Amino acid sequence: MITINQGLSGSYFSSVIPDVSYTISGIKSGVSMSIDGSEIYNEILYPVNGVVTLADLSGLMTAYTRKKLKATLSITVTEMASSDSVTATETMTATIIYCTADFINGADDVSAEDFAKTHFLSILIGRKITSMGRLEFLHYLGTESASVTATYSDGTTATFTPPAVKGNDVYTTIDVSPDRFITAGKTLISFAVYAGNRTQAFDIDLDQPDCAPVLLFVNSFGVEELLYCTGVHKVAPSYSRSSAYIERYKRNYKIEETRKFSADTGYLTVAEQNWADDLFRSDYVRVVTFKNGKPIVGKEVVITDSKSEVSNTDDNMSRFTFDYQYSQMNHNVVDLGRAGRIFDNTFDYTFN
Numbered sequence: 001m002i003t004i005n006q007g008l009s010g011s012y013f014s015s016v017i018p019d020v021s022y023t024i025s026g027i028k029s030g031v032s033m034s035i036d037g038s039e040i041y042n043e044i045l046y047p048v049n050g051v052v053t054l055a056d057l058s059g060l061m062t063a064y065t066r067k068k069l070k071a072t073l074s075i076t077v078t079e080m081a082s083s084d085s086v087t088a089t090e091t092m093t094a095t096i097i098y099c100t101a102d103f104i105n106g107a108d109d110v111s112a113e114d115f116a117k118t119h120f121l122s123i124l125i126g127r128k129i130t131s132m133g134r135l136e137f138l139h140y141l142g143t144e145s146a147s148v149t150a151t152y153s154d155g156t157t158a159t160f161t162p163p164a165v166k167g168n169d170v171y172t173t174i175d176v177s178p179d180r181f182i183t184a185g186k187t188l189i190s191f192a193v194y195a196g197n198r199t200q201a202f203d204i205d206l207d208q209p210d211c212a213p214v215l216l217f218v219n220s221f222g223v224e225e226l227l228y229c230t231g232v233h234k235v236a237p238s239y240s241r242s243s244a245y246i247e248r249y250k251r252n253y254k255i256e257e258t259r260k261f262s263a264d265t266g267y268l269t270v271a272e273q274n275w276a277d278d279l280f281r282s283d284y285v286r287v288v289t290f291k292n293g294k295p296i297v298g299k300e301v302v303i304t305d306s307k308s309e310v311s312n313t314d315d316n317m318s319r320f321t322f323d324y325q326y327s328q329m330n331h332n333v334v335d336l337g338r339a340g341r342i343f344d345n346t347f348d349y350t351f352n
Helices: 057-065 112-118 270-280 345-351
Strands: 002-006 011-013 020-024 028-035 038-045 051-054 070-080 086-097 128-130 137-141 146-152 157-160 164-167 171-175 188-195 198-204 214-218 224-228 234-246 249-267 285-291 294-307 319-326
Touching: 002 070, 002 086, 011 112, 020 070, 020 086, 028 051, 028 057, 038 057, 057 070, 057 086, 086 112, 128 270, 137 188, 137 224, 171 188, 214 270, 224 270, 270 294, 270 319
Parallel strands: 011 086, 128 198
Antiparallel strands: 002 020, 020 051, 028 038, 028 070, 070 086, 137 171, 146 157, 146 188, 164 171, 188 198, 214 224, 214 285, 234 249, 249 319, 285 294, 294 319
16 A cells, blocks of 8 residues: 655646655555656665655756756656565656746745746846847746736836747747837836736836846746846956977967956846846856847856845945856957957947
8 A cells, every 4th residue: 555645736846846755565666757748767666664755856857847847747656565566556746847946925935836827937026127229038837918018208008919939838938128119209118018917017227228248048947038237347368378498499388268257237126136146046148249239149158256245224236246258168259240349339339
């Protein structure tokens, strides 16, 4: 007989799947796990004092669900006699949503199913600052249609339907770039995006500050987001030289270049502070440039150092700083489309 002490049902984030524990009266237990019908694990386990525990399922499921974003996990356990005959079988099924974060609401855990129905796939909880000319995308689980309510400086509003630019029967990606919500003769100051029970509000920075760098990163939900840095941007190449005397002359026989970039996010709201940390924990980051108004996803980079300090002082206005470099070994990178330019396009035309 199999007795389930702690099983699985419903929905879970891949980062917080609970352990499965069950008791058997037989000699051993067969355990089979599958993701969307494809078997990923099949072993014979032996109980300790009659109990079998399947621990750290998050470590296994996070890797398998990253590409799918959402998948069905099925675990079948059997009780076996000494003759290897199966005497009992139990099956547990759960929905796993890829996420490396753990969400709480006060002292309570947040249901993965409830979060997915009421939030976009981002840890940004609050309003986001954007500007005209920027690209903005939102991702969500499901296929519901989305709408946008734009607000203008004269107090009028208008409704738009943002286009779905990517997705399948599991998730949807919509383009909510502010340029899509322009109305002739009016100044856009904010807009709100709705998809089912999800809402994301954007405020327009009318100063349109220069941005450098613009970084594309994979967030805690396995989807891509864009971070526009408005602070100081620096580049400082360093060189490691190996030399030796060759035919009585000292020569550099190996020169290794490391091109180090330093960036400043600019001032961040409280909501954006928590969200910007997702860049620093991301394992996939690329630089984005713009040519003739079109985005070009460039080289992959790695964050080598970051400082994201916040405080509870009344006058606190946080801005994060970080260093990054090309992930490839060859750092002698020349962009022919930006010859002679240093930072962003506005800066370049003004000072170069």
